[in-house]
Amino acid sequence: MGSLLNPLNTTMISTALVAIGHSFGIGAADTAWLISVLYLASAVAQPVLGKLADTLGPRRVFLAGLVVVMASGLVGALAPGFGTLIVSRLLLGVGTSAAYPAAMAVLRDESRRLGRPTPRPVLARLSFAALGSAAVGPALGGLLVSVVGWRGIFAVNVPIALLAFGAALLWVPADPPRDRAADGSAPKLSLDPLGIGLFTTALTVLVFFLLDLAHPQWWLLAPFAVLTAVLVRWQLRTPQPFIDLRMLAGNGPLLRTYIRHGLSYLLIYCVMYGYTQWLEEARGFSSGHTGLLMLPMSVTALVCSLLGARTKGLRAPLTVACLLLTAGAGILVFLSGDTPLAVLLLAGACFGAPQGLIGTSNQAAVQAYAPPESIGAAAGLQRTAQYIGAITASSLIALAYADAATDAGLHLMAAVSVVLAVLLAALTLTDRALRART
Template sequence: MTGRHAVPEAIPQESPAPAAAPAQEAAPGFSGRLTAPLLIGSLLNPLNTTMISTALVAIGHHFGIGAADTAWLISVLYLASAVAQPVLGKLADVLGPRRVFLVGLVVVIASGLVGTVAPSFGWLLVSRLLLGIGTSAAYPAAMAVLRDESARIGRAAPRSVLARLSFAALGSAAVGPTLGGLLVMVVGWRGIFAVNVPVALVAFGAALLWIPADPPGRRAADGVAPRLGLDPLGIGLFTAALTVLVFFLLDLAHPMWWLLAPFAVLTAALVRWQLRRPDPFIDLRMLAGNAALSRTYLRHGVSYLLIYCVMYGYTQWLEEARGYSSGHTGLLMLPMSVAALVCSLLGARTKGIRGPLTLACVLLTVGAGVLMFLSGDTPLAVLLLAGACFGIPQGLIGTSNQAAVQAYAPARAIGSAAGLQRTAQYLGAITASSLIALAYGQSAGDHGLHLMAGVAAVLGVLLIVLTVTDRALRGRT
């Protein structure tokens, strides 16, 4: 990210089409054929983040491991995605989005095959690592494809196209637990991995047919060819620091305090290197001078920490403490999925940001409060209500924070800004898996659920304060 001023543009305008080409300007552009592979590819990452939630118990029983170990299946995907999203976004700008999109799908196919035949838990971790890298290519590549199409026809991508791209991510994440539960019930937990193969193959074939070849001599909006600017040392330091932090967080029951020393050293080295580079991997100066954008990242990360505590922690409790099967658990999470889908559509239609975000934060806190009082004899209606309390915020938060990023991010760095928003979301998910591992240990029980819900309720109150007191949200559209 290299910009310094916030400009409320969703996608920076490319050079307009020549006036002498009226036929090209009249071309419809952004057709269903162009957007179909982009939507299919973009749903794979969020789908896999939530689909596995109803398979964790079955995987743990198969390999004889507990919740603290299966939490690695969550964290390894997010760790890979947190790093890969901004990196692959830059590669899409430099090498061409179609190439990056197709290569990412090949990696997804490989990950699905590895997970389907995995003989040990270690191979499942390899599969999830590859899945995190492969699926991270789709969203930034899709944004770059839309920018290229904008340049070709001389107009920006319609808001409806961007809304569909957002809905694909939100919708797939919302239906993930239900779909995962049905797959585990019908074909077993390996179906969670195998399903990626046909979906990626369909997206790959559609991309070959309908996504135009990458234009030669890619240029930025001002006509200047973009520099490579991948900053491999910055990427390496960021990856190393984040990996050390995750290792520390995943064993909070027996914290390895010595890991904080290398984490501090790596973080200091990363900050110093990023401040010295003219084109850093993470533009710290821009983030320090753009408080509204930084607060958006913080708000997004904390919100998804709470959401994923329910996505993973609540589903494990339903299976282990209440004795529901994976399929029944998926059905119990259906109200949350439906509420998230409906509210993501409503959130895309709202003009304001502060109102939907405030409502979402309040519901997150209420939902956490409900979880604190669940037990083995809680009526089924209350269990359904608890899930719905988290489904509504999931739909509102995704669209509202995306609008905030578009409003506050530098116009020439929307793609990188969106990638960092995803990184904040992944960090929230990693922290959620760490909290779950600490609360549950080797078994998901009432005490662990109440401990996790109590922490979530405190964070929910802080999130309300952060949202209500954010003056930048007033009057933004």
């Protein structure tokens, strides 16, 4: 339940952006901030909370995150202005970021207790919760907007988080005791606050550059480069770094998993937000009808997440996902105001299967390639890569659409997506580590 909150909120708002824009008298370029601010908060918070889960214990971190989620839901549901909605999405990004790395850390602790690796079907259930919620998000968002208005997509987080909090108190295992120091004193926390601060600042600067590709603020690249250099130097010198750069440099399969995951979700979220906005503004569908049109994508994602979990290897499902992303982007290039409904449904379905296959396969890759003692932080970095791709996608959408979703804007976004899909396929097919069975 906790793991579904972040992906649910990343996609549920897609069918509410137009309604929110009309409510506050703003355009698509402004409502894109509701997408970007959650991704910024999540990209920063996921590895930080993953590190906290590895250090303090996953149960504590998970419960604290759910409290923040409940607060964010109330702030958004009662928001008097657009700025308050931004604050709500910021809190939502931080609070929901605790669940996934905490869950991976819980599975690690259980693996240690049982003395066996985490079975892939168990990982698949965690992935299914996240993918399922992301897949049904547009349909649920459209239903809530149609029935209770756009405020419902914020309020719905409160009861879900409350139920997850109660269930966690009952069933999530207590955090294992941390090893004490040699002199018997309490162990020191290895959080590396300077590394966290440098990482957060550098990533924030990068995100602000990516948010406005239509008018690039090139000067931001200078402080980003300086901050990155200082971060790298500090991480290489400190004995317990926030990001183990030496491990990443020597762990090519894990590093390539991050790159592949981020690029994949750049393509997926271009459709998740860009395509839905085009269906509403260019084709004139309501929020509810747009949600229904995205159902084939949702169902396909759910089915393929289960199928992907049953495969023994990683290369085959990831290759199929790349081919479908290329085909789906190619279909979008030719859509227009008189495109038959069946083709619109097919386009959505082409992006649904990759969601399921990519999510389960890359999650299994992180579990297989990351060091067990830092799986929470590694899982958080996987989501950071995903959200950097998503932020870039929202910037590409804003660049293509400006103030309104048009056919020309959709075709521009689709053409870029075709090129990126081909690049993703090349990266996947040339990765030798994917040939091994997991």
